[in-house]
Amino acid sequence: MSELANRLISFNYTARLRLLVIFFVAIFVALSTGCTDSSISGTAPAGVIYCSESNPSYFNPQLDTSSTTADVSAHQIYSRLLEFDPSTGRIKPGLASSWLVSDDGLTYTFQLRRNVKFHQTDYFTPSRNFNADDVIFSFQRWLNDDHPYHDVNDATYPYFSSLNLAHTIASIDRINGYRIEIKLFQRDSSFLANLATDFAVILSQQYGEYLMLTKQPERIDFYPIGTGPFRFDEYQKNQFIRLLPHLQYWKSVPLTEQLIYDITPSSSIRFAKLRTGECDSIAYPSQAEITIMQADPNIVVQEAPGLNVGFWAFNTAKPPFDQADVRRGLALAIDKNSILDAVYFNSASRARSLIPPSSWAYNNDIKEINYNPMRARELLDKAGISKGFRMTIWAMPVVRAYNPDALRMAQLIKSYLAAVDIDATIVTYDWNTFRDKLNQGEHDSVLIGWSADNGDPDNFYRPLLSCDAIPSGTNRAMWCNPEFDALVNSAIKISNEDKRAILYAKANNMIAKEIPLLPIAHANRYQVKNAALQGFSINPYGSIRFEGVTKTVPLPTPSMTSSTVVVNDEVRP
Amino acid sequence: MITTLIRYFNLTFLTLLILVMLSFGLAYFFPGDPIINLMGTNKLDSQPFLMLSSQQTNIFMQFWYYVQALLAGEWGVSFATGKPLYQDIMRLLPATLELSIYAVTIALILGIPLGFLAGMNYHKKIDNIFMSSSMIMYSFPVFWLALLLILLISLQAQWLPMSGRLSLLFNVPHYSGFILVDILVSDIENKRFAFNNAVQHLILPTLSVSFIAFAVFLRATRRSVADVLETQYIKSAQTRGLPGKTIFFRHVLRNALLPVLPILAVQISTLVTNVMIVETIFSWPGIGDWLIQAIYERDYPAIRTGMLLVSVVVVIITMSLECISQLIDPTRDRFAYARR
Numbered sequence: 001m002s003e004l005a006n007r008l009i010s011f012n013y014t015a016r017l018r019l020l021v022i023f024f025v026a027i028f029v030a031l032s033t034g035c036t037d038s039s040i041s042g043t044a045p046a047g048v049i050y051c052s053e054s055n056p057s058y059f060n061p062q063l064d065t066s067s068t069t070a071d072v073s074a075h076q077i078y079s080r081l082l083e084f085d086p087s088t089g090r091i092k093p094g095l096a097s098s099w100l101v102s103d104d105g106l107t108y109t110f111q112l113r114r115n116v117k118f119h120q121t122d123y124f125t126p127s128r129n130f131n132a133d134d135v136i137f138s139f140q141r142w143l144n145d146d147h148p149y150h151d152v153n154d155a156t157y158p159y160f161s162s163l164n165l166a167h168t169i170a171s172i173d174r175i176n177g178y179r180i181e182i183k184l185f186q187r188d189s190s191f192l193a194n195l196a197t198d199f200a201v202i203l204s205q206q207y208g209e210y211l212m213l214t215k216q217p218e219r220i221d222f223y224p225i226g227t228g229p230f231r232f233d234e235y236q237k238n239q240f241i242r243l244l245p246h247l248q249y250w251k252s253v254p255l256t257e258q259l260i261y262d263i264t265p266s267s268s269i270r271f272a273k274l275r276t277g278e279c280d281s282i283a284y285p286s287q288a289e290i291t292i293m294q295a296d297p298n299i300v301v302q303e304a305p306g307l308n309v310g311f312w313a314f315n316t317a318k319p320p321f322d323q324a325d326v327r328r329g330l331a332l333a334i335d336k337n338s339i340l341d342a343v344y345f346n347s348a349s350r351a352r353s354l355i356p357p358s359s360w361a362y363n364n365d366i367k368e369i370n371y372n373p374m375r376a377r378e379l380l381d382k383a384g385i386s387k388g389f390r391m392t393i394w395a396m397p398v399v400r401a402y403n404p405d406a407l408r409m410a411q412l413i414k415s416y417l418a419a420v421d422i423d424a425t426i427v428t429y430d431w432n433t434f435r436d437k438l439n440q441g442e443h444d445s446v447l448i449g450w451s452a453d454n455g456d457p458d459n460f461y462r463p464l465l466s467c468d469a470i471p472s473g474t475n476r477a478m479w480c481n482p483e484f485d486a487l488v489n490s491a492i493k494i495s496n497e498d499k500r501a502i503l504y505a506k507a508n509n510m511i512a513k514e515i516p517l518l519p520i521a522h523a524n525r526y527q528v529k530n531a532a533l534q535g536f537s538i539n540p541y542g543s544i545r546f547e548g549v550t551k552t553v554p555l556p557t558p559s560m561t562s563s564t565v566v567v568n569d570e571v572r573p
Numbered sequence: 574m575i576t577t578l579i580r581y582f583n584l585t586f587l588t589l590l591i592l593v594m595l596s597f598g599l600a601y602f603f604p605g606d607p608i609i610n611l612m613g614t615n616k617l618d619s620q621p622f623l624m625l626s627s628q629q630t631n632i633f634m635q636f637w638y639y640v641q642a643l644l645a646g647e648w649g650v651s652f653a654t655g656k657p658l659y660q661d662i663m664r665l666l667p668a669t670l671e672l673s674i675y676a677v678t679i680a681l682i683l684g685i686p687l688g689f690l691a692g693m694n695y696h697k698k699i700d701n702i703f704m705s706s707s708m709i710m711y712s713f714p715v716f717w718l719a720l721l722l723i724l725l726i727s728l729q730a731q732w733l734p735m736s737g738r739l740s741l742l743f744n745v746p747h748y749s750g751f752i753l754v755d756i757l758v759s760d761i762e763n764k765r766f767a768f769n770n771a772v773q774h775l776i777l778p779t780l781s782v783s784f785i786a787f788a789v790f791l792r793a794t795r796r797s798v799a800d801v802l803e804t805q806y807i808k809s810a811q812t813r814g815l816p817g818k819t820i821f822f823r824h825v826l827r828n829a830l831l832p833v834l835p836i837l838a839v840q841i842s843t844l845v846t847n848v849m850i851v852e853t854i855f856s857w858p859g860i861g862d863w864l865i866q867a868i869y870e871r872d873y874p875a876i877r878t879g880m881l882l883v884s885v886v887v888v889i890i891t892m893s894l895e896c897i898s899q900l901i902d903p904t905r906d907r908f909a910y911a912r913r
Contacts, residue, residue: 044766045742237654238866239858240741260741264856269736276727278734430869 047258048533048551050544051270051279053398054431055237055263059224061199061543062142063155065162065474066431067400067451070198070543071283072261076243077119078201078226079250081110081135082192084541089455091192095130095202095227095250105187105495106170110135112178117248118204119231123223126206130227132174137205139172139182149208152217159199159453161472162463187493189500190458197453198542202227229547230259238263253548254535267399274299274528280551281529281536283544284399287345290526298531304538305358306525309351309460310402310449312393312413313517317441317478320385327515328369329379330445334416335371336520343409344521351519353508354460360497361457361504366512377420387421394427394446397434401523402449409447409520439473446476453542457504461488465516479516574900581896588888596881597639603873611639612649613658613874643881649874653867658878662860666882667750668738669859673848675779677837680786685833688794692829695799703791710788715847719781719854726777733773736856740774743767778855782847786840793836798829831902838894842887 056069059077063069081096093099096110116130141149142157143166160166168191170183184191194200207225211217224232227250230243240262245255262279264270270282271289275296285293285301293299314321314330321327336350349357353366380389395410396403403409407428414424429437438446452459462469466485469475484507491503511517527538535548600610642648648658691703727735738752739745745767748755753775756767801807802825810820849861856862860879867875 044740044763044770045744047742049741234744236858238863239856242741242744258742258744262737262741264736269856272723272728272735276731276735278736278740 045257046551047260048256048280048546048549049260049262049278050546051264051273051282052241052261053263053267053270053283054265056241057432058153058221059232059235060203060221061201062138062157062160063153063221065158065199066435067543072241072243073224073226074198074201074543075228075539075545075547076230076259077224077228077232078203079116079228080196080200080202081112082196084193084196084454086537086539086541089541091196094196095135099192101192105189106184108182108184108191109175110180110182112180113250114178116227116250117246118207118227119225119246120248121223121225121231121233123219124204124207124210124225126204126225128206130202130204131177132180133177133205134202135180136172136174137208138201138203139169141203142166143169143172148212149217149220153221155221156472158472158474159197159463162466162469162474163194164462164466164468165194187495189492189495190454190456193454193456193459196541199453229253229255233258251547254550255547256550259546274530277530279530280533281527284401284404285526285528286399287343287347287404290345290347290528293528300529300531300533302527302529302538304525304540305356306401306523307356307358307452307455307540308402308449308523308525309354309356309519310348310400310447310521310523311351311354311517311519312445312447313476314445314515315441315443315476315478316516318444320383321444323383324514325379325383326385327518329376329383329385329420330417330422331369331515331518332372332376332379333420333422334413334518337371339409339412340521342412343403343405344523347404347526348521348523351521354464354511354517354519355457355504355508356522359455359457361501363501363505363508365505366508368512369515369518373416373420380420380422385422388423389421390423390425391417391444392425392427394434394438394443394448396431396446396448397428398431400449400451401525402451402521403447404523406447413447435473438476441478443476448476450474455541457500458488458492461491461504461507465511477516479514481510481514481516484510577896577899581892581899585888585892588892589885592881592884592888593640593643594636596877597636599877599880600873605873610873611877612642612647613652613872614650614655648878651867651875652872653870653875658875661863661875662878662882664747664750665858665860665863666886668752668857669848669852669861671751671753672775672778672782672852672857672859673844675775676782676848677786677844679779680783680790681837683783684787684790685794685830688791689798689826689829691791691795692798692802695795695802700795703795707788707791710784711792713784715781715785716850716854718784719777719851722777722781723854733777735777738774738858739767739771743770778851778857781851781854782844785847786844789836789840790833793833794829797832798825801825801829804828831898834894834898834901838891838898841891841894845883845887 052068052071054068056072057064057066058069059073061070061074061078080094082091082099083094084090085092093113095113095116097113098111100109101107112130112132112135114129118126118130120126140147142155142160144150168184168186168188170185173181173183175181203220204225208217208220211220227246229246229249229251231246233242233244235241240260243259243261245257245259249255262273264273264279264282267284267286267289270279271285271293273279274282274293275298277298290301294301312331312334314327316322316327340348340350352368353362355362393410393413395406397406399405407426410426414426417424427443428434437443438448450460450464463474465475465477465479465481466488467475467480467482470478470480487503487507487510491500491507494500494503525538525540527536529536530551532552534550534552536546539545597611600607603610646659648662650657651661654661687703691700694700723735726733734740739756743761745752745755745759745761748758752771753768756764756771761767807820807824810824848859849864851857852859852861853865860883864876864879864883866872867879
């Protein structure tokens with residue numbers, strides 16, 4: 001190329017081109033900064049954004065024990081007959097304004113609240129208030145196999161069937177429009193507590209009838225109508241759920257203008273969104289992040305001892321795990337303390353039994369299994385487990401309070417088992433598949449746990465280890481011991497706590513002897529929130545509640561205004 | 574020109590036919606009942622679907638009914654949600670297109686002028702700076718760039734949001750699916766604020782996608798300008814004493830821009846891949862994020878439809894760009910030469 005010509009052209013036009021480039025860059029910069037200019041007035045709509053971890057399976061906690069489902073619907077969309085007082089754990093009135101228990105403990109009479117309105121949405125307009133028919137409809141749905149809604153959406157009602165409630169309740173009768181009577185076959189001291197759990201929600205009978213008429217009954221669990229503080233507005237899978245306040249809610253509490261569940265499966269992204277202010281609160285903060293959050297003045301970390309247990313369950317229906325010696329041998333091979341350090345980061349206490357020390361049914365004299373690999377190998381040899389025996393450890397794929405990192409725990413256990421010449425393989429699936437396969441008993445052993453729905457110790461024993469809990473999919477050990485069942489069943493027939501505690505102590509010793517599962521830890525519960533969120537506290541009994549939660553300063557997204565930048569500079573550690 | 578059009582039309586038609594056949598075949602390769610894999614359910618009651626699932630049809634008739642169902646917008650339902658795929662895709666596709674269009678636009682309006690600047694200063698300082706920096710940009714993995722932007726701009730500086738299209742607090746009714754358009758036609762309160770918020774959400778994903786495309790356009794333009802400057806006709810124009818302005822606008826600009834269009838066509842598939850990655854990282858509710866979820870959940874009807882749709886879009890855009898570039902630049906037409 002002729003250098004001269006080249007220079008000729010570039011001399012004339014480089015300057016122009018440079019101008020052009022500067023022009024475009026200027027446009028771009030103006031676009032990116034001008035739009036965030038503080039001079040543009042306007043406020044963001046108010047509302048609370050909660051970053052949840054997954055998609056709910058239904059909008060009805062009757063059908064699912066997963067806390068993802070309960071978090072969205074249990075306390076937001078629905079109300080129950082009874083509620084737990086979050087501070088004392090006592091039962092207080094909900095939709096039932098008062099109740100009477102007969103002297104024999106078999107008949108419960110509930111007086112229902114008047115003037116309670118159901119949600120009015122664009123898919124249903126109720127024409128009457130809440131009354132006894134709704135209670136009967138909601139209970140009969142899971143109680144009565146012949147109820148028209150019993151099999152809708154292939155429902156299994158896992159919570160109620162794990163407690164065998166359908167066989168505890170003899171009848172539910174309407175006395176008048178605002179009074180119902182429930183008769184039991186036998187005394188059950190945890191009955192009222194069960195009615196106050198997340199799962200005993202009240203649906204609208206009128207809506208049920210309407211859906212039957214329009215031949216779309218399956219919508220009842222996806223387009224919910226309830227009496228709770230929020231009504232359903234929109235759900236986009238993997239994206240968000242929008243709930244709007246129920247303006248005629250029967251309690252007079254402040255409600256936020258909208259409640260949004262931003263579905264964010266990754267724990268680190270939830271944390272990042274909390275820091276940028278895109279979420280006001282997040283589900284399941286990871287232990288490693290809690291310390292960072294505590295240092296951030298914009299974020300409040302709430303902590304409470306948890307009613308939960310993380311455990312390692314053996315599939316006792318599958319040889320050789322049906323032998324107690326094999327289970328004991330495996331349990332002896334692992335060191336719980338190092339697991340606590342590595343997985344829970346000092347946010348949990350070592351579990352000695354199924355129930356946490358805060359429960360009245362806890363007994364101190366349980367024989368605990370201590371780490372002893374030599375003895376472990378002896379027991380395994382005795383039981384005929386050869387060296388190089390292969391087994392699977394199933395690690396749940398989601399974060400739960402009782403087990404913040406099942407995969408890491410599984411890796412630790414794997415290395416402990418390798419020391420006693422057992423070759424463990426770690427198995428994991430996505431959460432729904434995982435639970436399906438567990439229900440089918442495909443596992444050798446599984447790392448999972450349980451969060452209690454109420455303060456009653458029965459909430460641990462029967463759902464986790466009774467024979468009835470095997471088909472309903474909460475007994476992960478697949479353990480069915482008639483002696484144990486008899487113990488816990490007799491315990492719920494007694495109302496005296498001391499006498500019940502003696503029976504539970506026996507049950508604890510039986511678990512310690514048979515080891516269908518090895519309790520590992522009782523984790524503290526954490527809830528993190530933006531400092532601007534008011535009235536948000538940990539619900540020790542069950543899932544999250546947004547009733548009465550408001551936000552002081554609406555700051556939906558970070559802005560580039562200079563004042564905010566200064567604030568951010570100040571707050572960053 | 575007519576022959577070129579016909580040729581491209583035939584080519585597109587055949588490619589699409591093969592794609593549809595492939596997607597039909599996928600249903601037979603996936604485990605399970607092919608009809609359910611195809612439509613996601615056996616409870617649809619549209620005419621083509623009923624014919625498709627009837628026992629009497631052979632595989633060729635089935636394929637014919639499948640094509641009819643596709644054309645009728647009967648794309649089946651998702652395993653995961655049980656909702657019609659057509660609605661899902663029509664809601665998500667505009668989000669992806671929106672991101673791609675803005676990214677390409679930015680890459681073009683920045684890449685081409687800067688490419689000219691570099692080409693005019695061939696092998697000089699400014700050219701070297703552009704070349705080395707574009708080399709770095711070109712070799713940036715897009716997912717890493719996206720994460721870096723989130724880390725620096727969202728988390729450290731807290732200037733821009735890190736996920737989504739719009740703060741979820743805004744409830745903008747669906748109209749076109751293009752968020753900026755939707756906000757403008759909607760009658761929500763604080764429209765300006767919503768618009769700004771949407772633009773803030775757009776900046777980081779758009780930047781991540783346009784980064785590599787920008788480097789490609791810059792390099793291509795610069796090469797092409799340098800080549801044009803070396804040609805005989807520029808030299809003759811100079812010897813004829815034409816003013817630099819005329820030389821630039823009449824000879825350099827037009828001829829240098831011609832090879833850029835086919836490069837744009839080639840870039841489309843890379844661009845779509847990058848958009849999908851970026852969508853996942855920024856939780857951008859587009860087709861890429863959705864398709865990756867579908868793969869996780871083994872949602873065969875969704876995978877099949879999503880794959881088909883994305884490839885159809887890519888094929889149509891690529892083919893039309895190639896066709897246009899050939900129409901405006903007949904020298905690229907091999908067959909035209911052969912006929913002469």
